[in-house]
Amino acid sequence: MTTTLPTLNEISAEMVVARSQSAGEPAWLTERRREAWTAFAQMNPPEWRRTDLSKLDPTTIAPSDGAHATAIQWDPALAAQGVVFTTLAAALHTHEALIQKYMDTAVEPLKHKFSALRAALWQDGALLYVPKGVAIEVPLRLIYTLATDGTAIFPRTLVIVEPHASVTLIEEFTSPDLRAGSFAGPITELFVGDGASVRFVSIQHWGSGVYHLAGQRAILARDANIEWTSIQLGGQVQHIEAETTLVGNGSRLNWLGATFAADTQHLVIAPWMRHVGHNCESFMQFKTVVNDTAYSVFDGMIKIEHESAATSTRLEEHALHLSPKARNDSIPGLMISTNDVLKGGHASTSGDIDQEQLFYMQTRGIPRAEAQRMIVMGFFEPALETVPLEELRAELTAEIAAKI
Amino acid sequence: MSNDLIIKDLYARIGDKEILRGVNLTVRQGTIHAIMGPNGSGKSTLSYIIAGHPSYEVTGGEIWYKGHNLLELEPDERSRLGVFLAFQYPVAVPGVTVANFLRAAINAHRAEEGKDPKETAIPAAEFRKLLREGLNVLDMDESFIRRYLNDGFSGGEKKRLEILQMMLLKPSMAVLDETDSGLDIDALRIVANGVNRLAGPEMGVLVITHYQRLLNYIKPDVVSVMMDGRIVREGGPELALELEEKGYDWLREELTGAA
Numbered sequence: 001m002t003t004t005l006p007t008l009n010e011i012s013a014e015m016v017v018a019r020s021q022s023a024g025e026p027a028w029l030t031e032r033r034r035e036a037w038t039a040f041a042q043m044n045p046p047e048w049r050r051t052d053l054s055k056l057d058p059t060t061i062a063p064s065d066g067a068h069a070t071a072i073q074w075d076p077a078l079a080a081q082g083v084v085f086t087t088l089a090a091a092l093h094t095h096e097a098l099i100q101k102y103m104d105t106a107v108e109p110l111k112h113k114f115s116a117l118r119a120a121l122w123q124d125g126a127l128l129y130v131p132k133g134v135a136i137e138v139p140l141r142l143i144y145t146l147a148t149d150g151t152a153i154f155p156r157t158l159v160i161v162e163p164h165a166s167v168t169l170i171e172e173f174t175s176p177d178l179r180a181g182s183f184a185g186p187i188t189e190l191f192v193g194d195g196a197s198v199r200f201v202s203i204q205h206w207g208s209g210v211y212h213l214a215g216q217r218a219i220l221a222r223d224a225n226i227e228w229t230s231i232q233l234g235g236q237v238q239h240i241e242a243e244t245t246l247v248g249n250g251s252r253l254n255w256l257g258a259t260f261a262a263d264t265q266h267l268v269i270a271p272w273m274r275h276v277g278h279n280c281e282s283f284m285q286f287k288t289v290v291n292d293t294a295y296s297v298f299d300g301m302i303k304i305e306h307e308s309a310a311t312s313t314r315l316e317e318h319a320l321h322l323s324p325k326a327r328n329d330s331i332p333g334l335m336i337s338t339n340d341v342l343k344g345g346h347a348s349t350s351g352d353i354d355q356e357q358l359f360y361m362q363t364r365g366i367p368r369a370e371a372q373r374m375i376v377m378g379f380f381e382p383a384l385e386t387v388p389l390e391e392l393r394a395e396l397t398a399e400i401a402a403k404i
Numbered sequence: 405m406s407n408d409l410i411i412k413d414l415y416a417r418i419g420d421k422e423i424l425r426g427v428n429l430t431v432r433q434g435t436i437h438a439i440m441g442p443n444g445s446g447k448s449t450l451s452y453i454i455a456g457h458p459s460y461e462v463t464g465g466e467i468w469y470k471g472h473n474l475l476e477l478e479p480d481e482r483s484r485l486g487v488f489l490a491f492q493y494p495v496a497v498p499g500v501t502v503a504n505f506l507r508a509a510i511n512a513h514r515a516e517e518g519k520d521p522k523e524t525a526i527p528a529a530e531f532r533k534l535l536r537e538g539l540n541v542l543d544m545d546e547s548f549i550r551r552y553l554n555d556g557f558s559g560g561e562k563k564r565l566e567i568l569q570m571m572l573l574k575p576s577m578a579v580l581d582e583t584d585s586g587l588d589i590d591a592l593r594i595v596a597n598g599v600n601r602l603a604g605p606e607m608g609v610l611v612i613t614h615y616q617r618l619l620n621y622i623k624p625d626v627v628s629v630m631m632d633g634r635i636v637r638e639g640g641p642e643l644a645l646e647l648e649e650k651g652y653d654w655l656r657e658e659l660t661g662a663a
């Protein structure tokens with residue numbers, strides 16, 4: 001079946017339109033896809049200086065043909081409270097107006113060639129809708145998988161949390177080791193309403209070989225709160241553009257990251273914290289470990305818009321080198337367009353494993369390799385401890401240990 | 405096989421700086437041996453080299469313990485042989501909890517060649533019991549073990565944790581580098597009690613201190629004085645009292661006068 005799927009260079013706008021229509025999608029969506037595909041076809045690739053896409057070959061990328069790559073895990077009894085957690089394809093029949101209103105308003109579809117590609121071809125994905133005031137204790141889980149070599153998936157997560165509701169969502173990208181050329185182009189959009197609270201854990205742990213070019217954005221309303229954890233372990237090449245926009249006054253963001261690049265992996269992440277509202281607080285702490293000949297890039301940014309006021313923000317990035325041939329570029333930025341900043345801070349460290357820590361642990365009988373493993377785990381602990389499922393945490397711990 | 409710690413003509417440097425210049429010292433099994441000496445005389449350097457710190461270059465000499473030249477062993481091998489160092493400045497390891505660290509250390513000591521580590525690991529209940537006992541003796545709160553290793557600990561908390569580790573690992577040769585510094589008098593008594601519970605005919609203890617007050621609680625059999633990277637005098641407990649009273653200058657004068 002996979003052999004019959006057209007590759008990117010074989011797809012035309014007509015095929016995109018025909019596929020949308022035959023899936024019974026509403027006309028506005030068909031039109032958005034057509035527009036996005038046209039933009040994709042016309043645009044040059046974005047100039048990402050630190051992301052090497054030279055081996056990305058459109059003639060080998062064949063979009064998968066169904067929504068079977070999405071697994072949704074939750075307690076369906078929550079539906080009684082009005083919670084919706086289902087595939088986007090299904091939700092289009094039941095919540096079309098809601099989807100039309102929010103979709104594409106957080107992650108700009110025509111920003112560059114790859115965002116246009118994602119907006120044109122998205123197939124798998126889920127809508128999570130939490131009605132006003134509903135508090136969900138148990139974590140919800142969304143798993144995207146790639147099962148076949150050399151195919152592409154374009155999953156899309158749309159999360160709408162109404163005022164004073166709260167929810168925890170795990171979004172996971174996972175697969176066996178695959179041949180280079182397997183491709184994922186996910187879009188994730190989160191809308192956090194007034195006084196609502198979201199814990200969002202996004203985990204990229206593809207098997208080897210996968211290209212992962214993702215756009216993610218959360219938009220916070222008044223007094224909204226998000227605890228976002230970004231974990232990046234897998235794939236061959238990754239480029240994640242992520243942003244939290246603190247639009248509503250008094251909104252808060254706490255963002256923890258853990259990236260581990262080993263072998264020949266090339267993992268880039270650009271998390272932005274954008275302040276628009278008054279009295280907003282943001283904190284970001286990203287940890288990066290590089291090993292072997294891997295290359296990672298942290299391109300974090302604090303952007304404080306002119307209409308914001310009394311912003312408090314802090315960005316930290318820490319990198320650990322396990323091999324002299326591994327490389328990490330940390331290029332945190334700060335753009336301020338106002339004089340009204342309450343607190344702003346930045347810290348960055350980079351280095352090898354601390355010899356004094358290793359020695360101290362060894363003097364207690366712990367062998368060097370084990371001490372090293374514990375130090376790396378400890379380094380990632382702030383992000384790892386936010387992963388709400390014990391068995392998932394254990395899985396990630398094992399994956400990290402295998403890369404040391 | 406001797407279970408004495410025997411240091412023979414030890415020379416060590418860091419970069420161009422010669423720090424130890426021929427240390428000769430024997431810590432006998434079953435004794436408590438104190439080292440005193442001015443700041444910078446090389447006491448911590450000696451303790452680090454006994455434990456295997458990689459920064460120091462040993463340019464001469466040997467350290468024998470239980471039939472091994474310690475200088476040929478990795479720090480973790482020395483630990484598993486029974487050598488323990490309570491650090492003057494314990495190291496913080498953020499993200500690693502005290503409990504996980506202690507369990508890893510105990511399990512490393514219990515590990516046996518060719519056996520599955522799961523098989524030799526300490527059972528959870530036994531670990532909790534040991535831990536509770538230790539915390540009790542040292543008057544430490546349970547919440548302590550969930551904190552990250554030495555991370556944001558007060559000086560006194562760090563020193564207590566060093567002794568807790570010693571109590572759990574039950575070394576046969578313990579080096580205590582200024583374990584008394586930063587402790588108030590109650591804490592000092594508690595920590596000394598922890599040491600005294602372990603000390604006995606099977607164990608050698610090397611206590612580095614500047615103050616007689618510790619030696620009131622941990623009573624030394626032998627007192628050695630280190631100056632400029634050498635042991636320059638050895639005596640009984642009365643030597644510590646004499647140093648406390650008169651300082652080091654008289655000794656320095658005696659030594660240069662004699663030279």
Ligand SMILES: Nc1ncnc2c1ncn2[C@@H]1O[C@H](COP(=O)(O)OP(=O)(O)OP(=O)(O)O)[C@@H](O)[C@H]1O
Pocket residue numbers: 418421423441442443444445446447448449450459492
């Ligand atoms: N890592 C190092 N780099 C440079 N010099 C060092 C280092 N470690 C020790 N030294 C030097 O070696 C000498 C001995 O230091 P050491 O810490 O062993 O003394 P000490 O007797 O323990 O002193 P104190 O009583 O103050 O603890 C000092 O001059 C010290 O500055």
Ligand SMILES: [Mg+2]
Pocket residue numbers: 447448449492581582
């Ligand atoms: Mg010292």
